[in-house]
Amino acid sequence: MTTMNNPTSSSEPMVRLRDLSVTFSGGRKPVHAVSGVSLDVQRGEVVALIGESGSGKSVTMRTLLRLHPERRTRIGGQVQVAGRDVLAMPARELDDFRGKVASMIFQEPLLALDPVYSVGAQIVESIRRHDRKATAAEAQQRALALFERVRIPSPERRLAAYPHEMSGGMRQRAMIALALACRPQLLLADEPTTALDATVQIQILLLLRELQRDLGLSVIFVTHDIGAAVEVADRIAVMYAGRIVEEGTARELIRSPRHPYTIALLKSRAHGALARGARLETIGGAPPDLSALPPGCAFAERCALATDACRAAQPPVVELAPNHRARCIHTDAAAAIAPTLVA
Template sequence: MNTEAVVDIRDLTVTFTGGRGAVNAVNGVNLQVKRGEVVALLGESGSGKSVTLRSLLRLHPEKRTRISGGLTVLGQDVMALKGAALTGFRGKTVSMIFQEPLLALDPVYAVGQQISEAIRKHEPKVSREDAEKRALEALKRVRIPSPERRLKAFPHEMSGGMRQRAMIALALACNPQVLLADEPTTALDATVQIQILLLLRELQRELGLSVILVTHDIGVAVEVADRIAVMYAGRIVETGPVRDVIRNPSHPYTRGLLAFRAHGAMKGARLDAIPGAPPDLAKLPPGCAFAPRCKQADEGCGSTQPEPVQLGLEHWARCLKLAQAAE
């Protein structure tokens, strides 16, 4: 194992069974996140971004999910965690924030109470009074105005941006080392979005967090991340330091995303604007899943699974045309 990697995902495959056949949501994802690094996971709807993040917290319905591959966080084998160890891991080692804070915050409890209870759940020895003090600190940390008053506020009494700040406070209350952020700003309007992203970046630096940030917006990825991983049909098709991927986008799908942005259509636009539709995850083609939408594809692309081609120190892409060009 790369000792530098805080999060180490090796050949992760996630298949949902039951219903109408097997859905191959994630198909051999490799992703490492170093200490203090922000990796943006980019890709259109249904590409497997959330499933990848949820795997790290073991949030899938166990009976209907087949998972294989390796999931390691700070040297711990995530798949082997059980009972109290798994509960402790969620929130204390790895925490997650979601697009819609109302799903994570409980509507019937005041925000301060939710934070102090989360602290006491993970650290039962902490007194109620100390947990309340820490909840106040947590609200201050996310720069909520009048934090003393907000401790007693209910989620519905807060604006969208404020709720998102409260959710970040809750996610960070137990001092996790890894933060998974699943489109944390898409539900917010543009100015609030920027404020929340800046806050996340500041906290990430201050606390040395390793972050995986899921986003539809390549502009957000460029602003916030150190590294980009582009997902398509449950695979990472290109990954590299932000600068390399922007200067030398090498997978046709990544180039499509960037061309779309260059035409001024970006800024909050969805990635789905590349012509064509993503493949049916129950019937993936034997070759490259992007081939049916790719202008460069030929017959070989539909039948051969492309291996990763190295383009720079940490930059690689999976495309048969790149492999052929390199030969």
């Protein structure tokens, strides 16, 4: 999909993806997890990737850090972060890049954190690995400051705690502190609130937005919850079957969705902007098999607007406004079935 750059910005974007494809082998057939994704993330911008499980969101994120097993993964296209070619980086440079330039908040911190070391020790190790001049005492003080920044109560005591001794919300805050330990420019948040209750989810979302503004971070936020995306993102990219099918500012995309899949997501979520009395709907059918993608629009079999033309070939990208694009030949008809939203 063509990118949607900020026309007023002349600086190089923090993230530049061009025609990214990610294919996994090892099974009976190759799995085309990401197909032709192009996306820019400007410096200091928050972009949300939304879509159902299996749409390619997390695969795209992990490609930015080259976390996929190299022997079973084929990556095509261009991946640049802070002007650096991620796909061409040798192992030593990649180790320095991870954590210092780009860092990730994983979905389940209990699995991401090492269970045999205290959380504080893991943060101290990360700081000293990337800052050779930092003494153990200095790294400990920086870790304490990070815990205070992410509002972990009794931070000195919690630095000595092991992951299993923390609540889910506290572990996620510790994971955020670890991700920020080496002062990265790009923060990748992979569904960081999925396993948390509603109250803690809101707290984590507000914390992430606050940290992004204070530190000037670029953020890519992955979620299946379009309501959460609206709360934190400047722009939203909707993914389906490995492609970006709609992209726009958060306000434009929510107020005037023009791809049937985006509309279906809105209608199926209990979002506060739905007009009173509107009924939630389900999205019929299932996502396509990524090892046998159809020649046309992958959403066609689940779309009420689909025609033979949709099934025959990939639909082109339609520019709807300067900051709004959709990959669909029925954008005008889609506008007529979009949910009614309150102001």
